[in-house]
Amino acid sequence: MFCLLLLREMIGLLLLVSLPAVFSLCGECNYSSPIFKCQGIGQDDLLLKLFRKKDVMFNLHEIFIEDSDFSSIRPFVDFSYDLSPAEVQIKYLTIQRSKVDAVSSDTFGVFKDLNKLNLRQNDITNLAWLTGLSYTNYFNLDLSYNKISELDFNSLKQMSSIWLNNNEISIVKPASDYISFDFVDLRYNKLVTFSEFEYNINIQYLDLSYNYLQMLSLQNKKKLLKIEGHENSNILYIGTSYFYSVYNFYSSFIPNNSLDIGNIFKFNCIDTDFLVLDSNKTPNIRSHIFDFSNNNLSNIPQNYFQYVQASVLNLSFNNFLVLSNKVFGANSAITTIDLSFSKIKKISNTFFINCCSSSSSYYSVFVNLSGNALEEIDGICTRIPQLKHLDLSSNRITNISQISLLNCTYLSFFNISNNFISHIPPDTFQGQVFIKTIDISENNLLFIYESTFSNIKRVLKNIFLRKNNILTLGSSTFDDFDYLQNIDLSDNKIRKIEQYAFSNLKSIDIINLSNNAIEVLESYTYYNISVKYINLQRNPIHNIKPKAFSNLKFVQSLNIRNLLVKKIDTISQKAFYNLQNLRYLDLSDLGISRIEPYAFSNINCLIEVNLKNNNIQGIDKYIFHMVNIGTLLLNSISNPIVFDNTVRINKMIIQLTGIVGERFISSVFLKNLTIEDSQIELLKDNCFVNLPLLKSLKLINTTIDDTEDNIFNGLTSLTYLDASQIFQNKMSLKEYTFKDMRNLEVLIISNSALNTIENNTFTGLSKLKKLHLQGNKLTVVNLTAITNGLPDLLTLNLSSSSIKNVHTSKLGSPNNVKYLDLSKNFIEKLDTQTFRLFQNLVELHLHSNLLSVIEYQTFFCTKNIKTLRLDNNKISTVPIGGFAGLENLRFLNISDNVNLFYYSFELSFQTLKKLEILYIDNTYSRLLLDFKNFTKSFPYVKKIGINDNPFNCENLLNTLEYLNSNGIDYTPYNPKFDRNNFNGVTCIL
Structure with missing residues (x-):
């Protein structure tokens, strides 16, 4: 937003705050329903910015302020009435990085419906002011990154989620009555003890990471507990409640006491190199997932996991070289063990003793050893009989016989890809092995023998052998x-x-x-x-x-x-x-x-055949026989294409070169033909005559040097024709050019060199609905000559065609055209006869011409027009009666006629009673609306464009207030914020 000096009192604004008579609106605020965002403002500026957006505001639920100055924050006042009729219900309030320090109990009292208050990154030192807040259930409070040293839970009653991380809290005062919280974040404070029993609270999601905890006492069940950070490693005991358990536990140390963890115990020993687990401190934890990944572990002590009861053990991304100790207890029930990418060179089968001893035969075991340095592994299924999924990819295995699969009765997936295996002996998969998927990709295999997979050929479903040397x-x-x-x-x-x-x-x-x-x-x-x-x-x-x-x-x-x-x-x-x-x-x-x-025969379901980029010059009869084809792609074709009557083909996309001769393409059933990227020397007469069922003919990015006069003979079924490239070098359309096309509905001849359309050119096109002639060189156009003989024509496009004169013959019958586009030409004048035969016209485009005057009764015969564009002309006068006949007009754009209102502020709109949208931007209008009669004269108007006019700012403000009060949208399609403006609508001081 620019800085605008307003020199008049704003009625209603002084109800909000007392200000000098001259003031500056700086900083930046934007409104995007239902949020109001500001940056670089003060508290008084906020109210002014809100008032300036009043006219475009229909609901306001959130205020977001950042990088501002609220250092002397005062109680907010109720501004909802002054923003009427907008619906104001502030549910979310953010004031961050804005120097907020001393907050009183009534600072935010006016906000009765708050769901969240965000005051992070300020200078707040205490929480006493929270008692004055009015808020709903499930209220969220963010006071992170402040300077709070004391936490009194009595100030936080009935709140749901609280962020107090990165403060200086060292003192905690208990609640007088028992309180439950969903979430509390107390990371990066100075807490030494934390007892939910003492504080009379219970927190479902609690983060106490990076404090200095020595004692932690928790009650009841938790969904999340985080105590990461080495400062917490001196905690002796966690939990005193008999019913205590936690669902997800993140810790940087191993708790001394036993814990019941419902889902995951994540050990996260951050910033420790080559950690050695303490053999005297074995975890006694029950958890679904036991995650020790990415911790730089180098050794696992004997029996370390003997008391761990988990189904998933993740030890990936560590630094184990050798795993030889027996580490699992007799009651272990692990179903997934991940040791991937842990630099393992050797793993003893004793390591897996008891790892899955309690796993029921109903459960399958997954072992991931990928990304290590293993050369062999022996007897793994002896220790894990339920092994189903074994991943040994990306190791250093050279001989598959070094992987013993003895007793691997349940093994279903076996991945040894990305190793150094060069040979698979015939008897590799002997015994009771039922592998369904085997991946030996990215090895050095040279041969696959008939007997290679013979022992598992009755069960094998997937074989992956890519990137070998077979x-x-x-x-x-x-x-x-x-x-x-x-x-x-x-x-x-x-x-x-x-x-x-x-x-x-x-x-x-x-x-x-x-x-x-x-x-x-x-x-x-x-x-x-x-x-x-x-x-x-x-x-x-x-x-x-x-x-x-x-x-x-x-x-x-x-x-x-x-x-x-x-x-x-x-x-x-x-x-x-x-x-x-x-x-x-x-x-x-x-x-x-x-x-x-x-070559292609007895094929009935082909959707696509691609024969592009070959040296095929033509298609002889019987190459395709008894074939059904959806789409056939061919290019560089210079000889005829012939299909026998057994070939049913829907679409052909083809590139042609040279001379396209008579009966060049022959197909009884071809329906759609696209000629693209072609360089054709000559299209000869009857070149498409053997395509009796062809419905669509398109030419795309094609150059045609010359055409004979009867190239369209025989195309009696054609409904769509884009002939733009056919006529790109033609200067005239001759009579009876399309005489055989009795079913044609769409004809396109655009961006060509046409300057003449002869009489009877379109004779025979009795079903034509759309005619596109835009982008040609037509100087004079007789609309009657085009529309006569086209009883079904609905769309006529003559835009960008260099037209200077457009007229209608004195003789002729009314047509059925509903859409007429004459835009982007050089038309200077229209008269009462121009549209005399266009009585069914619904949409008329005349923008971007050179019209200077709208003559009396120009549109008198076009009583059905609903959309009219006259913008970007040179119109300076619209006489009374200029819009006569437009009783049903809904949309009028007369913008960018820069002198339209220079001499007069009135426009003859009396007949436009049903007008809904009106654009008069950039028309030199200074005073437009008669406040007493405007809505009576135009009761259906819902949108008006008035930008880029020399409005006085005071008059403009009154106008915008009037429009807003009557529910009329004035939002500019091209707002200007770099000049004096209200909501992007410019004015003059």
Whole structure:
């Protein structure tokens, strides 16, 4: 907000505060319903700022003040009446970083509905003033970062959440009556003792971190207790109530006494390097989650967790080198143990003794050892028979035989990715092993043998082998797996896949072979499998043999896209045959130059076929046979495209080059054709004649050097035509150009060089609804010549077309046009005949022209117009009767006619009784409203624009008060705050 010197008394303002006759409104305040925010103000300024926003304020629930000066804060007064009719109910009050120091008991007494008071980062020293507060239940108080030294709980009655952190509290006075709080934050104070029994209180969420506690006495159940910080490590005992327990406990030391923790005990020994746990101080804690992560621990003493009863033990991100001690007790029931990223080089099977001894067979055990330096692990399932999930990824394992899976009957997920394994012996998975998911990605494997997974092929569901060095997949490598669903072999070095490599896979969904070195796709590589998604992209494939993808009845997506140097020359006959469920086929960037007949046949569900960026010059008959295609993408086509009558195709997106000859595209069923990014030398007559069902024709980013006269012959079904690029170099539209298009509904010829439209140009377009001719070079337009013969035309757009003269013929019948756009032209004059035949017009755009006068009865025949734009013209006169005929007008914009009211303050609006929105910004208006008669004359007005006019500030203020009192919105669409203004509406002092 700028600083504005107001020289007149503001009625109502003096009811709030006494001020000098001349005053300065500095600082910054903004209102965004229902919040009023200020910065850099004083207490007196606040009331003035509120009053200045009165006209745009309809409700006020929060006041937010920061970085201001309230050092001599006084009791607030009730300003709700003075902001009427706005609804004022202050629920949230913030005054932060504003030098608040001495607060009295009646400072905030006027705020009867407070839910939260925020006075953080000030200079408050005591809490005595809190007794004068009026507040609702669940009240929140933030007094953090002040200078309070004494806490009296009698001052905090009935509050819900209290922030008193970062003060100087060392003295606590008890409550006279028992009080319960939801949340109290007392971090970073100077407390030595804290006893809820002595203070007669109970706190559900309590944070006492970073104090100097030596004694802590708590009662009843807690949802959260935090006592972090080394200053608290001398606490001898926690809790004296028989029923005491805590749900979440965060501590930087191990309590001496036993605790019942419902959810998590988080040990957070901050800023301690290579901590050694005290073997003489074993935790006796019952908790669902026992979290010792990220503590730089280097050792766990013998039997350290013997009394811990937890289901999740997190020891990740520590510094263990060797774990050999037996640390768990006989009744341990851990189901998840996380030792990841803890620098472990060796872990003895004795470490896991008893770790899950009480875990029921109904519970599965998860062990995470990822991100360490392990080279081997032995007998883990002997100690943890219920082990289901074992993660050994990112270690230093070189031989999978070093991982003993003896007795791993329940093991379902096995991750040994990102190690140094180069070989998997055939008998690796012997015995009663039922692994469903195995991840051996990011190793050094060279081969996968038929017998590699033979012992688990009846149960295996997912195999991840990406980022290895596999060279070949032999015949029957993946044969006869009953439940296998996902095979990931991406990012290997596979050059050859033998026939039947993938066979008899009844449950397979995904085969990922992307980013390999595959050059030839053999016949029957995939045999009798249920695969849905095959990814072969980024392989140097140059040969797809017959029936390479035949009879894959369930495949939905097939991606062979290639961005590598080697290319495919030919797609063989029946290469893609009988793929009954194939949805997506991507053959882009393969360098294909020849496709044999029947290469694509018996495929009924294709949504998209991408053949872009190949060397295909045309499509011969029978390449596609008995195929249904949603969308076909082709580019660099210079020869004809022919589909036989068994091919049903909905949409084709194509790039053409050279001459597009007669019957260039032939398809009985094609409905939508988009020609994009093309350079066409010539469109010849009848080039689209063999497209009897085509409904939409679009040309996008296409250059056409020349066209013959009858290129649209045969397009009898077309409903949408964007011919802008076809006529971009044409200067005239000849008669009968569209004579065959009896079903056309939308015609677009925009941003072209047209300067002439001949008579009968649009003859035959009996169903045309929208005609877009914007952005042409039409100087003179006869509206009758365009609309005659178009009985269904509803929209006519002639904007930005260099029009200087627009007229209507004396002879002609009324049309049905409802939307007419003549904006952004050079029209200087309209007369009573211009819109004579536009009796059904609803919306008329005439903005951004050169109109200087609105003639008498210009709109007399357009009685149905509801929206009229005349802004940004040079209108200086609107005579009485200028708006005659506009009895139903709802919206009028006559802004930016800079001399409209220079000589007169009156405008002939008498007939505009139904007007709802009026813009007269920047029209040199000095006095507009007759307060006595305005709402009577215009009872429906709800919005008015009056900005950028030379209003006297005093008159403007009166005008805004009048508008506000009558519920009329005057918010400017382009507010100006860098000049004298009220709420962005400018004025002159």
